[in-house]
Amino acid sequence: MTREQILAMLRSMVRVRRFEERCAEDYVAAKIRGFLHLYIGQEAVAAGVIPALGPADSIVASYREHGHALLRGIPAAAIMAEMYGKASGCSGGRGGSMHLFSREHRFFGGHAIVGGGLPVAIGIALADKLRGTRAVTCVFFGEGAAAEGEFHETLNIASLWRLPVLFVCENNAYAMGTALVRSEAEPAIHKKAAAHRIGSESVDGMDVVAVSEAATQAVERVRETGAPWFLECMTYRFRAHSMFDPELYRDKAEVEAWRAHDPITTFIKRMTVTADELAVIEREAAAEITQACAFADAAPLEPVEDLLRHVRAP
Amino acid sequence: MREIRMPSLGADMDAGTLLEWKVAVGDKVARGDIVGLVETEKATMELESFADGIVDALLVELGAKVPVGTVLARLRDAGEAAIEAPVIAPAPPPPPIPVPVPRAPAPPPPALVRSSPAARKRARELGVSLTGVAGTGPHGAIVLRDVVPPAPRAAPPPVRTPTSMRQAIALAMSRSKREIPHFYLAHTISMKHALAWLTEANSTRTIQHRILPGALLLRAVAVALRDFPELNGFYIDDEFRPSEEVHLATAISLRTGGLIAPAILDADEKPIDQLMAELQDLVVRARGGHLKSSELTTATITVTSLGDRGCETVFPVIAPPQVAIVGFGAVLERPWVEGAAVVPHPTVVATLAADHRVCDGHRGGLFLATLDHLLQEPAKL
Amino acid sequence: MTLSDQVLATLCKIAPDVDPASVDRARPLVDQLDLDSIDYQTFLAALGTEHTVAIREVDIPKLRSIDDLTQYIESHRVS
């Protein structure tokens, strides 16, 4: 990998990490309300997969999707404005943290129903297949989704109808308060894909390089074969499921143990990133976030007279 | 100078209680350090610092419940001088929400006249009061039809048969012509004895209880039917069902156009005076639109009379599901053979239309003869 | 309100669709209005009650117009 590629990967992860930390701060300051699910710890997955997708490809994500949206190219300002409920947010202030959308970036949402995005994703792929666009649809979901009926319904149809879908399971070991081993008889999620004759693999979700290589190959394979592929990324979230989750279900020692695998610090050590190189990236990230928050603060609220807009076509 | 405030740790959190400080004044704090513990309804949560600095002042006592956003502590940068600041008293408890004093229950409304909205609206439009109006709706409620315009009204209402009635008549009559094989019989009856009896009977009655020929004819039909069950009943689901009772429907033409045929129930068991009173009541109520539905639907046979200014003979149409209808033309003076002489007699042409599926001309003829015979001895009716 | 007006008012109560102004008080009512025998009987009975007059059966054929009735009531009512 070139120095540029290495710094690009680091920049991706640091931008997401600092963005999510600012979100936590703004939530505590009551600027962001409702639910907030942070991506801190899992940055390597988005940083590894998203760059492998082309502009014509589509993305469907879950409610922990700030990192994916940011790295797909949706401006931090538009995302933060959405968190603040402003009209210039990327969803017009109508969706909030869990429902980031951008037609321009073919970012078809944050979906807050666990597994809810899976059927939509294969539909998008079906349209691409029938129109022969060779585009790939990449759908992100947590291991919790594997317990939903529509997870299996979706994998079966994707395989049966041979649809160009890349399933990316971000296995962070906990579905809200339930450890994986307490909810799945077969905790190795990627093995479930085999039951539907979908090729699959598992990769260290804390290693951005491993994720990137696996994702790049997977995207090309899906594009060439038109058949679905299943990529399970073993990862971990350092913060609670959401802002008022007291984390009674896991002990501090386990969290500390995973911190040793922090995707950013391990990457910096492994790639011998110098303090100066890191400082530049940190400064750029801080500036981006400060500007985003200023924009979001100043952005207007949507007039209440527009309440009934966006229900049906104008 | 930076502040540490009570964090908002949940969509439904308004306030939090400071349980514990993990730092003291003068301690060095780094971004992300846990500086204390806070209690929410849900659980005990760590209080995180989002800034580096030296604890300058702890502003809230342990155990104090303060709203989200309250400044709990102040941090100063390394070089800054400490500020002597009094410890802020715990925030005053939120003012008690005033409990509304229950108002005395409103006095019960004046005894309302129970009436439908449409009736009240019509009354407003016509400028009439509802008090004293007898309601024919459920539980005596005043409904639309009970609200009649004040008499007299300047402009006469346009002669317009309510379309629904016209449609109903059209439907019933066309069904009758389609399904019922009518046969018709006519018979001229002398009314000499009948009218003489009436004049004599009325002379002993007040004007209010005067009996009209129409009532006598109805009475005669009712009595005659006792011997002709095949003319009195219903033809339903391809079979004739004779009726025990005799409910005589009298066809009443309405001045606003159209026809209505309310029934006099058990006409065969009612003396002539009662029949007359009921007939008069029916006509008045029919014209005012105040008929009960049972009166409209239970007739077993119909009698139609064109009255004293109509024509000589009527050939009526049976009203399904009935099986017969009796008609009377106008009572007119006609030449009548008495012994060897021809003398003028008041006479009426009685007609019968009957359902050939149920009975034949022979029986129909006997019925009219019986009617004739009864009218020759009016006193017995 | 003259007796004649009262008689006319009673008629209009029985037949609300009648325009009082259009009634010719001299001419027989049955020739002007669509009144059948029952309506007329109801009208006579009401007059008998309102003006406490005993209308005799034999006189009825002569009581054909508002004027006939007005004169008859004037001469026969028990005052």
Place this chain on the structure above:
Amino acid sequence: MKMSYRDAVREGLREALIADPGVLLIGIDIGKYGGTYAVTRGLLDEFGPERIRDAPLSESAFVGAGIGAAINGLRPIVEIMTVNFSLLALDQIVNSAATLRHMSGGQIEVPLVIRMATGAGRQLAAQHSHSFENWFAHVPGLRVVAPATVADARGMLATALRERDPVIIFEHVQLYGIEDDIEPAPVALDGAAIRRAGNDATIITYGGSLPRALAAADTLAAENIAAEVIDLRSLRPLDVDTLVASVTRTHRAVIVDEGWRTGSLAGEIAAQLGERAFWELDAPIGRVCTAEVPIPYAKHLELAALPSVEAIVAAVKEACHA
């Protein structure tokens, strides 16, 4: 041209498939099997497996797939065999189809048509005899229609396919066999239709209950009561103006609805009439609904549970204080 309701729906589908290559059908047993109610018979041979897609028994997934394909430029027509199985896809219909436009601030459109059979009367017992039109008619973001005539069955689909938002078409199981002589033409989705004029009372109904409402009106006519019969056609949005205009003339309303009375569409219509036609009412608004019991199997019990002609006649006569 004489055709059955079933033929009319099939012709509507054929016309759509021919007119727009982006149109495709997704549903269980719609291809090889030709459709549970034989509506899609012959379409697989004519248009091929790519556009007539038999789906596995995965309502949530294939309805979600329909939504995704619609988002990405196709015009899918998804058949959910009956409303009874739509419960498995309710999350996708409500949380995705009806809501994506709003959550995305207007960026994402879901131009999707979903057809479902509905209603009881064929002794299919509780799990196969539901009427949940009111559930869907409750959700902003959806348009819901109920074609009750052959002409509407033939004409509504083309119009629905021009909508840029989800449309749900309910086809009552007892209507598939009715026949009529019609001229095939697109019809508007909006607007209730006065199927029979009258001035004494207004009977408001939709879908499979229309024939019973018309039969009741015939019976009432023979008793001098002229009942107006209004076919809602659209269940969301409701054409309340037409209902208010009619009740203003008749002053009496009876609503016939095969749903259970509590929380029914009839309840919603009664509330709106109570709000907008209060001063015209001469009697309480009548409602003739299905008895609040899971639909029983035995014929006589099923008939007793469902709105009957006699019940409609009685309700109208009560409203007329007859």
